[in-house]
Amino acid sequence: MANSAAHTHEHHIVPTFTYVKTLVALIALMILTVAVSYVQIPAIGPISGTVANQVVALAIALVKAFLVVTIFMGVKFGTKLIKLWAILGFIWVLLIFGILGDYTTRKYEMAPSWDSQSDSALPRVAPDEPKMPRTNDLNVKIRD
Amino acid sequence: MSAISNPMDHGHDHGHEPGLHHQYEDMAQQSETYIVGMWTFLVSEVMFFGALFLIYTLYRWNYQLDFYIAHEHLDVKLGAINTTVLLFSSFTMVMAVQSAQLKNRLKVMGYLAVTVLCACTFLVIKYFEYKSKFADHLYPGAGFADDAVKAFGNHALENGHVAVNMNHAQLFYGLYFGMTGLHALHIIVGIGVIISLIRLWFNRANTVIHDYVPTEMVGLYWHFVDLVWIFLFPLFYLMPLPR
DSSP states (O other): OHHHHHHHHTTOOOOHHHHHHHHHHHHHHHHHHHHHHTSOOOOBTTBOHHHHHHHHHHHHHHHHHHHIIIIISOGGGSOHHHHHHHHHHHHHHHHHHTTHHHHHSSOOOOOTTTTTOSSOSSOOOOSSSOOOOOGGGGTOOOOO | OHHHHOGGGOOSSOTTSTTOOTTSSSHHHHHHHHHHHHHHHHHHHHHHHHHHHHHHHHHHHHSHHHHHHHHTTSOHHHHHHHHHHHHHHHHHHHHHHHHHHTTOHHHHHHHHHHHHHHHHHHHHHHHHHHHHHHHTTOSSSTTHHHHHHHHHGGGGEETTEEOSOHHHHHHHHHHHHHHHHHHHHHHHHHHHHHHHHHHHHHTTOHHHHSOSHHHHHHHHHHHHHHHHHHHHHHHHHOOOOOO
């Protein structure tokens, strides 16, 4: 393992120009993402304009992230083990986002009367919503 | 360091590498171990922020219009300036690491100092952003709705009625302060770590002058902080109009 590492990692000094180019690209992408946010992309088939705009913004963010990880964080010049570790981090994010699938399979339930009265920090009861179960339904003995 | 100060620590014959610790075969193995260790920490940070991004995604999906109207009060110009400042600080950080590889001590200290300056600039701009939100009472808590309606202006009204659900708008600001606040906390920690690194270089500490990897590890942390902001910026400042 030590030998394979030695080939790729030792004394690899990235020229300053590479870093300058990366910085220029990152700032150009930042300007692009701000500019695109002022353009309302029309709907493309089943994809609404909102989603199209959001996908473009996130795609630009992903390109920026890729540049930072590969060049600034040096993963491109690192060993295979370092590459694996960097990729694993982003696989974890995908796994976490798998939880969103749970919300599509069941009804989205709000806290009781979350929407009925907008300006109060106190517990609220909505007139239209089903009441909380009476204590006896829960088999709890009421204290005197 | 013990490898240098006490040659009796290791019986084998590669003590000629001054930055090499006795438990490693060679510098390549030591560097790889260091960097994989740092990445392990960063993956845990990815999971930490990942959960917050998940919460954001879920509420944004459900309350698109309320989030959109709430987000209009953020200043895109200041956000863009802050993004540029952070991207530039990542560049100066990477130049500090390159100078460490070339063993140019003064350049390392110079680039690190510029990085700290950028980090402080970021925090100062963030302070003014937070200050304007607090002035308009755009932080979650009792009494949010009355003041927020004034701050949102005509966008919040429809035929004279409040069209924004203030609970959802509060949720947006809760996420905004929570996520950018935790990010700012990482910047503050970064400033502390980079200043300690400058001190090590200033004192010609063995930890940093014989081996560039400790400097690189601080760099990895700093780039990660930049990485989080790369996603926070479009998600909070550049929301597309729901239509």
